[in-house]
Amino acid sequence: MSTTPPLAKAYEGLRPKVLMRLLELRSTLDPSLGRLDDATARAQIGAVLDHLGNFIATGDLGLHRAFLHTFLAMRAAEAQSPASVLGMLVAIGDTAAQVAQDEGAGTTLGAELTLLLTRVTASTARAVNDLIADELARRLGQWNQLSDREHADKRT
Numbered sequence: 001m002s003t004t005p006p007l008a009k010a011y012e013g014l015r016p017k018v019l020m021r022l023l024e025l026r027s028t029l030d031p032s033l034g035r036l037d038d039a040t041a042r043a044q045i046g047a048v049l050d051h052l053g054n055f056i057a058t059g060d061l062g063l064h065r066a067f068l069h070t071f072l073a074m075r076a077a078e079a080q081s082p083a084s085v086l087g088m089l090v091a092i093g094d095t096a097a098q099v100a101q102d103e104g105a106g107t108t109l110g111a112e113l114t115l116l117l118t119r120v121t122a123s124t125a126r127a128v129n130d131l132i133a134d135e136l137a138r139r140l141g142q143w144n145q146l147s148d149r150e151h152a153d154k155r156t
Contacts, residue, residue, distance in 0.1 A: 008057035010113045011096075014103055015049055018096045022049075025095065030088040032080060047071075048092050055120060065127045072131060082135075086128045093121025 004012075022045045027034030033041050048071070055064045068089075075085045097117035104110015 005057060006109070007113055007116050008053065010104075010109050011053055011056050011100075011117070014096075014100055014113070015053065017103060018099045019045060019049060021099055022092060022095055025091075029091040029095075030080075030084060032078065032084075033088070045092065048089065049096070052093070052096065052117075052120060052124075055123075056116065061123070061127070064123070065131070068124065068127050069131055072128065082128070082132045086125060086132075089124050089128060090121055093117060093124060097121065 019042070022029065023038070023042060026036075026041050026045065033044065036044070051064070051067045054060075071089075072082060072085055076082070097114050100110060100113040100117055104113060
């Protein structure tokens with residue numbers, strides 16, 4: 001007997017169709033994805049889809065947040081803004097939900113998977129926003145420390 005939740009199984013079964021749709025739409029999801037060769041785009045989108053599947057199967061928000069933190073850092077290294085990364089991640093989640101809705105039309109499992117993917121996308125957006133806010137708070141703290149030092153140096 002498998003311990004994989006039914007919705008996680010349904011997502012994994014749908015994943016190839018989601019990947020195909022995302023590859024077709026990649027230029028509209030994120031212009032930087034449109035400039036990548038097929039193999040690289042497939043790998044980047046596939047990594048996000050793999051992690052969505054892990055999050056659906058485990059519900060581990062800490063692991064999800066860690067992945068998103070790493071993903072934001074990787075995309076920042078490619079000169080992508082946090083806002084564009086957030087937009088891309090939401091578009092990926094929305095596309096997955098649309099594929100689930102299209103493929104599971106009229107079925108309870110399809111409706112449940114569509115709802116779950118919508119919730120996962122919302123959780124992803126909240127987590128990315130929290131990560132961005134944490135980074136901004138960290139930078140503001142550094143700026144305040146530097147400003148305090150500068151003012152102290154001017155007084156001496």
